[in-house]
Amino acid sequence: MRDNHLHTHFSYDSDASFEDYLTHYDGEIVTTEHYDLSNPYTGRDDVPDYEAYSKEIAELTARYGKRIKRGIEIGYYQPREADLISFLADKIYDLKLLSVHHNGTNDYLDDEVAGMDKEAIIQEYLDALEYAIGRVEADVLAHFDYGFRLFDVTVDELKAYEPQLLRIFQKMIDYNLAFELNSKSMYLYHHEDLYLYALDLVKQLGCHKYSIGSDGHKREHFRLEFDRIQIILNKYGIKPEEII
Ligand SMILES: [Zn+2]
Ligand SMILES: [Zn+2]
Structure with a gap:
């Protein structure tokens, strides 16, 4: 099971090197570098340097073999x-994650968001997420x-939003997107129970495409709690061929 959500120094908020991961694990890695336009956290467009990324992966492939896949977190x-679409048009990635990180004013991890109205933020975010799928x-x-x-x-x-969550997950399935189990959300932000609930919903909708990611920005979080995730996958009857 590959870690499908991982960042290096090609992301604005990580200092990790590819080697931090390559020397810690002998399988394949894919990095999914942040691509965040109008990022309120940094006050600029954060765009992963495609040329430098390609060059570094080519150099490391010569040293470590074909173990590095290319990815982006949109x-x-x-x-x-x-x-956004014009940047992506001439780039080749093995894996593309779709995210909604900010609303133009705040990244949803900004400290000040914690003091805002919870229900209003959840509603705003889910509306943006529902819209983003397929765009x-x-x-x-x-x-x-x-x-x-x-x-x-x-x-x-969260059940108060169930009709909308079902729409979001149905749209995800219709556009052939995998449902991500994000171990950072589950175990560092303590949302495991929300993920188990979401798994019930996506299974109910007939989802057969899943992706497991640590969202690691440093070696300590690479493949975070993947043993626990494996137990969940077994419990939910998710087969290896359903995991991308
Ligand atoms: Zn993200
Ligand atoms: Zn990420």
Whole structure:
């Protein structure tokens, strides 16, 4: 099981090197570098340097063998959709994650978001996420809970959004996106119960495409809690061939 959500120094918020991961694990890795336009956290467009990324992967492939796949985490932001699509048009990636990270004013992990109205933020985020699916080509719907990672949300509270969650997950399936189990959300933001609830919903809708990612930005988080995730996959009857 490959870690399908991972960052290096090609992401604005990571200092990790490919070798941090390559020397820690002998299988295949894929890095999914942040692509966030109009990022309120940095006040600029954060774009992974495609040429430098390709060059470094070519050099490391000569040393470590063909163990490195190329990826990107697309932070969808509707006002910049045209720019986003034009950047991606001539680039080749093995794996594309679709995310919603910000609303133009705040990244959903900004400290000040924690003091905002929980229900309003969840609603705003889910609306943006529902819209984003299908607007750009991607392989994985990343961290469905990103907009409310900072909040303690119970399964009962999330159930209030169940009709919309079902629409989101159905759209995800219709566009052939995998459902991501994000171990950082599950075990560092304590949202495991929300993920188990979401798994019930996606299974009910007939989802057969899953992706497992640590969302690691450093070696310590690479393949975070993958043993626990494997137990969940077994319990939910998710087969290896359903995992991308
Ligand atoms: Zn993300
Ligand atoms: Zn990420």
